Amino acid sequence: MLNIMRRHARNWLMKLILGIIIVVFVFYFGSMGGRQRAERIAIIDGKPIVYADFQREYQNLIDAYRQRLGQGLTEEMLKGLNLKRQALDNLVNQAVILKKAEEMDIQVTEDDVKAAILSYPAFQRNGVFDQRIYEQTLRASKMAPEEFEAIQKKMLVTVRLEDLIQDGVKVSDQEALDLYRMQKEKINIDFIQISQQAFAKGIRPAPADLEVFLKAHEREFRVPEQVQIRYLAFMGQDYAATAKISDAEINDYYEKNRSQWKKGDKTPPLAEVRDRIIAELGKVGGMYAAADEAKKAHDTIYQEENLDAYAAQKKLTPRTTGLFRLNEPPPEFKPIADFVKIVSRLEKQEISRVLQGETGYYIVQAASRKAPYLPALKEIEAAVEKQYRETEAKRLAKKEADEFIARLKKGGDLEGAAREKGLTVTETGLFQPGGAVPKLGSSVELTEALFQISEKKPYPEQAYWVDGNYVILKFKERGKVDDAEFVAQKDAIVNYLARTKKTETIRAWIEGSKAALVKDGRLEFTRDFKDL
Secondary structure, X not given: OHHHHHHHOOOHHHHHHHHHHHHHHHHHHOOOOOOOOOOEEXXXXXXXXXXXXXXXXXXXXXXXXXXXXXXXXXXXXXXXXXXXXXXXXHHHHHHHHHXXXXXXXXXXXXXXXXXXXXXXXXXXXXXXXXXXHHHHHHHHOOOOHHHHHHHHHHHHHHHHHHHHHHOOOOOOHHHHHHHHHHHHOXXXXXXXXXXXXXXXXXXXXXXXXXXXXXXXXHHHHOEOOXXXXXXXXXXXXXXXXXXXXOHHHHHHHHHHOHHHHOEOOEOOOHHHXXXXXXXXHHHHHHHHHHHHHHHHHHHHHHHHOOHHHHHHHOOOOOEXXXXXXXXXXXXXXXXXXXXXXXXXXXXXXXXXXXXXXXXXXXXXXXXXXXXXXXXXXXXXXXXXXXXXXXXXXXXXXHHHHHHHHHHHHOOOOHHHHHHHOOOOOEEOOXXXXXXXXXXXXXXXXXXXXXXXXXXXXXXXXXXXXXXXXXXXXXXXXXXXXXXXXXHHHHHHHHHHHHHHHHHHHHXXXXXXXXXXXXXXXXXXXXXXXXXX
């Protein structure tokens, strides 16, 4: 639902054409737009970065990802991308780069800007710059040529500064060979497993042991604060019928989403998909109408301090939840950003701001609270005993594993030590490190250990916890790499490493510059990205 609204929130022609021109710049350094007066979120040398800039950059990132991934981009994926942090970083990075470029006196002339614009394929017809296309494109985006040219000038300044910083980045033959070996070289190891479960059978805790354990692990068994809320819901679907949809909007939606309607190589005519488009636009219009009604309701309830009276007047039904833990809100509220923080701060009978969900809007009122508490042992004895057994068994397994490692470091033999304890030594066979280890499974620490052991140092420094067992490794052999294949792939490897090193060089330079500006009091953050 929200993704449909976002698609209608910006001018599609501008995103299509100008997105081609500055997509890399947007992703790395952020978009360049006219400043708007709004709340400051950061200040660099007295020049503000305002909330309007952040909103625009955030939307640009969403649109750019949607253009790249299309229907494959889900709301869950968007949440995982941490786009708010990216948007703020982009804006600050952009400001830092331009400030440092100014200090380094990096110049871009009007002729440089003109040459760059003339070279953009989006403004060309038959390979030649077309002034009419250029003006139409900017006019459609409601952007003056002077503003767009200022964007290009800043972009060229950025590119020149980047080239200057990256100029000294080199890749040695040894670095290329090391990466090739890391990617291609296989390893064979022996290992033993010391099972946690093997120690659990003999553990029989007394009530006093459980009392001590509960006290030591009180935080894990404490029931967190529980809250009951009342709320009014304004669902988009309830207002969809009120949306007024023009023929122009229908045509625009059809043209913008032609690929969505395709069946094979053919696109059905508008008449065939018109009803579907009206339904989609109705959902969008319904959400906008729901937002308006929720805002009116909030302002009235806030002034009159009577949710029930307003609900009765508007024939709305207040809904009431049962008590729930703040970290486990009802399903309809889980997608709402900062829901837990907002509800946790509400006083009894106080209402929240309008909260935006995936399919509607909500006004929430705190009804009652139950303070956090630690249940008595008799209420949770089974859970406490279970965790006690697991914790103690794991401790005993680790103790035995540590004793094994100490013995091996002193020159002991893995096979002999394993026989004494009735354990089996298993061989993995040759495999390529980086993924799951054959016969063991996946573990980040285990994977890192594979790159540290060798013929000269066959054992790692410690045992590793993998799927309920402590694992002790022993290097057995390393497979041979194909030198001829390395020679054939060397140029590609060098190019990849060069790109990677250049990117990291730029990022490190930016982070170092930001840290220095913060230390000198020239860069100040006035809002945390989590609060935006």
